[in-house]
Amino acid sequence: MLGLLSYLRGMQDVEKVDDYHIRLHLQTGNIGVPEHLFHYPAVVLHRDFEGDIIKKPVGTGAFTLEEYAEGERAVFKRRTDYWKKGEDGEPLPYLDELIYVSTDKDAGVAALQSGQVDTLYDPRPTDFQALKDVEGLTVRPVSTAQCLLLRMRVDLEPWDDNRVRTALKKCQDRAKILQLSYFGEGDLSIDAHMAPVHPAYCEKDFPPYDPEGAKALLEEYATEKGISLPLKVT
Known part of the structure; x- marks a missing residue:
């Protein structure tokens, strides 16, 4: 628990409110606190x-x-x-037993196709393509909170200059990246860690794909700093 709390920068104190509640005193706001506390390393154990x-x-x-x-x-x-209890008023869970079988991804796909297993945990994007047309299987894509991102160290050059950060954003064809990597199954980023299902998510515009505009920003930055900062777009 202490190791996880160290992730909450600026933690000043933990106050006991009553037998079932605690109050965290932070130096700054941190919307991620609930997520940090329900993460599996912070499971609450009996004394x-x-x-x-x-x-x-x-x-x-x-x-x-x-x-x-x-x-x-x-x-x-x-x-x-x-x-x-479920929505029908009956006690949960409905299933009597769950059996998790450890196997590699390809074997798991084959087992699902043959009916040896009922579901597949954490399938890859390519597995979706392999399974979506299999008779007797239903594939239901849903938005999740998983985010794939590039982090820029704003305390280090050249990322401390917004022109460079904006250039990196402009050189990404996000729709094409999504199509090639996840077959179009997903949501485009708003340049934040939050996915649409996250309570902190908000709709916002992001720079459109503009490689020429990105090059212009880098040229402006490079001229001012007297350095060469090439941009390769593939």
């Missing part, structure tokens, strides 16, 4: 936890861990005392 999550798992989920073989499989059984 009597002995340190082996496999032998004695602790949690409030809908299943209990019945079997675990590292690199092979994990078996989860339905909890009969789970607190949550």
Whole structure:
């Protein structure tokens, strides 16, 4: 927990409010606090936890861990005392058992195609193409919070100059990148870490694809600084 909290820069104090609440005192605002605290390294454990999550798992989920073989499989059984109910008023979960089987991606796709497994965890973009037309399978693309991005160190040259940062944005054909890498399945970035499903997301414009404009900005910067800063666009 302390290691995770160190990620929250500017943490001043943690105050106990009552038996079920704490108050975090930060030097600055940090919208990521809820995400940091529900991340798996910050799982809340009972004070009597002995340190082996496999032998004695602790949690409030809908299943209990019945079997675990590292690199092979994990078996989860339905909890009969789970607190949550479905929209139909019946106790959750509906499934009696879940079996996770460890395999490489290609073998997983083949197992799904042949009916040996019911679903595939974390498929690749190419797997979507391989599975979308298979009879008996339903592929439902949804927006997630996963973001792929390029970070620019604004405390280092040349990224401390907005002209250079804008040039990098202008030289990206975002729609084409999305099409080539994810077959068009995804959302275009707004130059922020937040995906459309994130509560901090807001609609905003971003520089359109303009390689000539990017080159002009870099030439202006290079002339002012007296350096050469080439831009290659492929």
